[in-house]
Amino acid sequence: MRHIISILLQNEAGALARVAALFSSRGYNIESLSVAPTEHNELSRLTLVTTGSEEVIEQIVTQLEKLVDVVSIADMTQDAHIERELLLLKLRLNPGGEAAMAPLVDAFEARVMDDAAANYTVELTSANDRIDEFIGKAVKCGEIVSVVRSGAMAVARGQQVLRTR
Numbered sequence: 001m002r003h004i005i006s007i008l009l010q011n012e013a014g015a016l017a018r019v020a021a022l023f024s025s026r027g028y029n030i031e032s033l034s035v036a037p038t039e040h041n042e043l044s045r046l047t048l049v050t051t052g053s054e055e056v057i058e059q060i061v062t063q064l065e066k067l068v069d070v071v072s073i074a075d076m077t078q079d080a081h082i083e084r085e086l087l088l089l090k091l092r093l094n095p096g097g098e099a100a101m102a103p104l105v106d107a108f109e110a111r112v113m114d115d116a117a118a119n120y121t122v123e124l125t126s127a128n129d130r131i132d133e134f135i136g137k138a139v140k141c142g143e144i145v146s147v148v149r150s151g152a153m154a155v156a157r158g159q160q161v162l163r164t165r
Contacts, residue, residue: 002031003057004083004154007046007064008071011037015069019046022063028052032085032151043071049152076154086150087124087131093117093142100141108134119145128152 009015016035023030031049038045050060057075064070076083093101098117105112105122108130114121120142124134135147 004076010069080157088148090146091142097141
């Protein structure tokens with residue numbers, strides 16, 4: 001099963017490398033990884049997507065908690081959360097492709113960043129499955145030149161937040 005794990009991490013050199021090393025040394029795969037500063041200069045939020053049984057995810061979280069740089073961890077998929085991912089999709093449109101893309105862009109609330117037929121570029125922020133659906137429909141309008149995805153980011157619904165220990 002797919003899990004989104006959110007980690008508050010000390011903003012120090014090598015912290016990200018230690019998290020990645022933990023995954024690689026145990027043979028776990030990271031499907032996507034996003035790291036950015038938080039409202040606290042000394043902390044970064046690392047959001048990663050991985051797959052595994054409940055036992056495997058539990059083991060991953062337990063091992064992550066042992067890392068000195070890790071301040072707090074939450075498996076976002078355990079509770080109600082808001083998930084988003086950013087897509088930049090560049091297409092080489094077929095003849096008439098722009099007319100076919102217009103209703104698709106509207107339906108998915110995407111934004112056209114470049115409307116040249118040879119490098120038609122669209123930005124979409126949505127949930128993972130909706131982005132997959134958009135790409136599946138957009139490919140009918142032209143040839144994919146480039147797909148750039150941020151990977152999932154998530155925040156808990158309601159008042160719950162990831163806190164320092």
